[in-house]
Every structure is written in C-alpha cells, then in structure tokens.
Amino acid sequence: MLDDRKLEVLKAIVTDYVASREPVGSKALVERHQLDVSAATVRNDMAALEEEGYIMQPHTSAGRIPTDKGYRLFVDKLSKVKPLSTAERTAITTFLGGTADVDDLVSRTVRLLAQLTRQVAIVQYPIAQRDVIRHLDLVTLSPERLLVIVVQSNGRVDQTTLEAPVLDEPRLQALRGRIASAIIGQTAADAASVLAGFLETIAPEDRALAGPVVAAVLEAIATQPASQVLVAGVPNLAGTAFEANMRPLLEALEEQVVLLRLLGEAAGDDVTVRIGQENRAQGFHATSLVAAGYGAQYGASLGVVGPTRMDYPSTIAAVRAVARYVSRILTEG
Template identity: 45%
Template sequence: MVSDRGLEVLRAIVQDYVALREPVGSKSIVDRHAFGVSAATIRNDMALLEEEELIAAPHTSSGRVPTDKGYRVFVDRLQRMQPLTHAQRVGISRFLDEAVDRADVLDRTARLLSQLTNQVALVQVPIRRHALVRRVELVAVVEHRLLVVLILDSGRVEQRVVDAQQRIDPDDATALGRAFTETIGEHSPAAATQRLTGAAASAPVSLRAATAAVSQALTEMLQVGGGDRIVMAGASHLVREERDFHGTVTPVLDAIEEQVTLLRLFDEMGAEGEVATRIGRELTGALGEASVVASTYSTDGIEGHVGVLGPTRMDYAGNMAAVRAVARYLTRLLSED
C-alpha cells in the first residue's frame, strides 16, 4: 500500500523525469521538492513504489523512472489539468477563426495542437453520428473481380475491388448488390456488420464464393466507425524524441500511417470521458511505447476526435488541457458553420 507521501514522491518523479529526461534519485527529490524529510526516507518511499511496479531502475545504481503503471496512477490520481492561459486561449481562437473552410479548420487545428504540445497531432475528419447504410452496389470489373461500393446516408462512400473467387456476369453482380442492400440497408454500421455474419452460408451455391468475398470486404469497410481520414501534423516532434523509444521510432511512424488503427483507437477512447488517455502497454503493437491523449468534438449530428500521440514521457497535464481546449473550440466553430 503506497502512502500519501509515497504518491507525492511518485508525482515528483514523473514531473522531474518528464522535464529532465534523466532518472530521478532521492537526493534530487530532496533538493528540488519541499518534502521536509531526509533522502533516506525518500529512498524508502521509492523502494515501496518500486515494489508496486510504479517506478523502475533503467540500469544498475541509477535513479528511477516511471513505469506505464506509474504514469497511469499519475494521470488518474495525481495530475492536475490546469486550464490554458488567457494568451493561449486568445491565440487558439484567432488562429482557428481565420480558417476559410472546414478543411482549413482541420488543417489549422492539427498544426496548432502540434505547436501547443510538441507532439504528433491527430484530427479526425468529422462524420455524421448516426449514419445508416443506404445501399450496396456491385460492378463486375474484369475476370472474377468486383467493385464493391458502400454508400451511407451521411454521404460517405467506400469503394474496394475484391477477388470474387469466381466469374460473375454483370446481371449477377447487380442482383447480388441488391441482396446485400436488402440485408444491411437502413442499418447502422455495427448492426450491418452483425447481419453480414453467415451471409455466405445462406447464399445460393452458385454465388457462395462471391458472397463470402463481398461480405468480408463490407465487414472491413464498416469496421471504421468514425470518419475515414485523420489530418496529422508534427511527426518531426516524434523523430526528435526518438531516444524515448527502444531502438528506432520508425515502427511508431509506420503505425500512425496506418490510419485504420488510429481510427479504431479513437472510437474506443470516445466513450471514456471528456479527455481520455492510453499509456504504453495499454496500446498494441508498435504503439506500445507511446501514449495517446484524445477528446471528442461534436455538434449538430456530426462528430470526430482530436488528440496527440507521443512518448510515454510526456506532459500529460498540459497535453490533456490543450486537447480539451482545442476540442471545445472545434465544437464551437462547427456550430457556427
């Protein structure tokens, strides 16, 4: 059980490590913070924090650094999200108010958020919240290939060429498109995905292979519940922080180029509160050494997500405040459109 003073020691370690990028020792904590106890007492507190896996030694005889678990405790229990200064709020308002159209608003938002946080900024192109599938169209392209067109009532259109695994004539393609429209039309993406399960098994034997291929393609096209594109800015910040990652930062850069991964992550985080965080191992794959701070902006039936991505050694309080403020400004601007 970590004492109240132990938690304050954890706060000091996180703050000093974020600021200095150096492992933090007990003497440094005594010198920099007014605990009113000896370095030996602080070392005891640090030993308990290490037992709880909240801090760790990066190498022998060093100070300590926060673990992913330590950062999580800091974010959930210790950090204080300070509001932005008046000058920062005025700067955000002026910069975004100068946008000429919605695309310019999103581009400016990404650049502004990257400048405020020194992280990679991510802004999802907004979509209509309760979009329903309008229809599915299939076009025989060549040989056994089909163009699958998915149309939602929000105006979103997805296209994909698939291998039907069999020859399909134009009339069969048109008929199969109508059948899929009857199956998933007027349903939400989530409900439509469920209705596609087992579609191939109930199809005529002559079209079973094509039905399975199209079902798989539609399922993948429907899985991204939000907008299908993210505006990004500030990848250079990640490169400059490369030593915060083991080895090279290239896998992280590759992962953020895979926008489907980020879009799914945004969808998951959208239900977690006004500002949500994912830290280190809470993320998967190459992003497991990174952290993401995100919020939702919405108005008049449309919504999207905005956030930042960087190393786990980041200024969580400042980044959360910036993401929250920018999301609120986006909501206001879209309300005025």
C-alpha cells in the first residue's frame, strides 16, 4: 500500500502526463503542485513508485510516465469525478432531446460521446426480449404498391414497400385487422412464428393476394437489428499519439463481435474502466475502455476507447451522464 504522499505524487504525474504528453520530472511536480515537500523527497517517492511498477522511465531523461498499473491505481483512488460543465450538460439534453426512434437515439448518442470525450465512442443497440409489436399499418400507395409499417414498443419503426397487386381497401383493412390481432403484443420472434402458419387461416381465394402482404410484414419484422454496435470518432485517434501501432486497433473497431465482447466484459450498472492489458480483446491492449450499461431492461452498453493516457475524471463523468440520460429517455419513452 502506498502512503498518501506517494499517492499524491502519482496523481500529479498522471495529471501532468495526460495534459502534456511529456515525461514528468520531480522539479516540474514541485513547481506545479502544492506537495509541501522538497524536490529531493519527490525524487525518492518517484523512485519508490517506479520500483513498485506504478511509473516508468521511457528513456534516459529524468521524467517518468505512468504505467497501466499506475493508471489503474489512479482510477481506483479517484475521490471525485470532474463535474460536467453547464455547456456539456446542455449539449447532452439538447442533442439527445426529441429523438425520433431508437435508431436516431443510438446514432445521436454515439456522435455525442465522441464529441464530448474526443475519443472513439461505441454504443450497443438496446435490443430487449420484452420489446413487442405495438402497431401495424398497411397503406395503399398505388394500385400495385403497398407500404407496410410495423412499430415496436421501444419506438422503433420498420417499414417496407410491397410491389404487387393490392387488395381493395375493405379487404385490405380486414386483412390488416386479422394480422394485427395475431401479432400485436408479441415479440418479433413470436410474431414471425405466428405468421408462419397464418395463411392457412385465410380463405383460399384471398391467399394469392394476402401472401405477399404477410411476407412484407415478416420482412419488416426481420429488419430489427440483432445485437450490434455503432462506432463514431475514429478520426479522434489521429491526435492521440498512440505509442503502439494503431492498425490492430483500427481492424478490431470494424469487428462487431469483438466490440460486443469488449462492452459485455466491461459494462455494469455504473461506469467500469478497463486499462491496457485488462482489455483481453485483440487490438485493445494499448487502450483504455470507459463503459457503462444503460436501460436496465435492455442489457445494453456504451463507452469510449482511447489511449491509456486519458483524462479519466472527465471521461468517466461524460460516459456516466450520457448513459443515465439515454436510460431515462428509454424508460420514459
């Protein structure tokens, strides 16, 4: 265990290195931070921190930089998270307010996180087994074109256009009523099972025209995304001065399965921070992940990926605030 003074020295080293990207020396620490000790004492503390693996000397200069172990202790000992500014809080409520549906919400969220943190943002779609079909509509566009609209309970709207001779309006609405009666309140999977045998309940003379309608409804249901993630802010990596080759990371950011596993391993009810080698996914060993779950009923997660040299207090605050706001939107929606 480190004493309070060494923890303060470590905190100062992390803070200065994140801000400057330059190794930190004892003289700079004494000048910039109120440590109330001499430079010689700070040098001794830095030697102890280095011996225990919390900091390292990247080259022959007198400066030191934090190791993954040092960042880990810094995060674990954070007594407070930097509060969001009024402008940041306003940006969250303004940018996410008035979202049209889940697709819009996820798209806005991932872009907002990337802007707030200046890191790569990752947001998982909030797909829940309890989401059910809330509404079905069949709209005649022309004698041979029909628009099929399916609305999910999570606000998602799927639609598909059917190119086929359309039933006359009374028969079409009668068919809509029968299909709606069968699938409203069902999950997409259960609705698909119901519709699999639906045509057998239709009068033989109507099946030729009802068949394409049922197929179009099934197509609309099937467009609901499986578990997947959206990524934004990859250009932010250009300004991070990664010490490691970025190619494995860029390749990993294109793999949905890898990203889902990364979020799944890290996210919980509150913010979780995974640093360096704690991220077991290939390509992420030189990064830090700050992630949080959102929408408890959905089991979904969001987070940001960046270099281990990250402004952890600000990033944690942004991820936590966005996760809570998105959860509130989903709950109230």
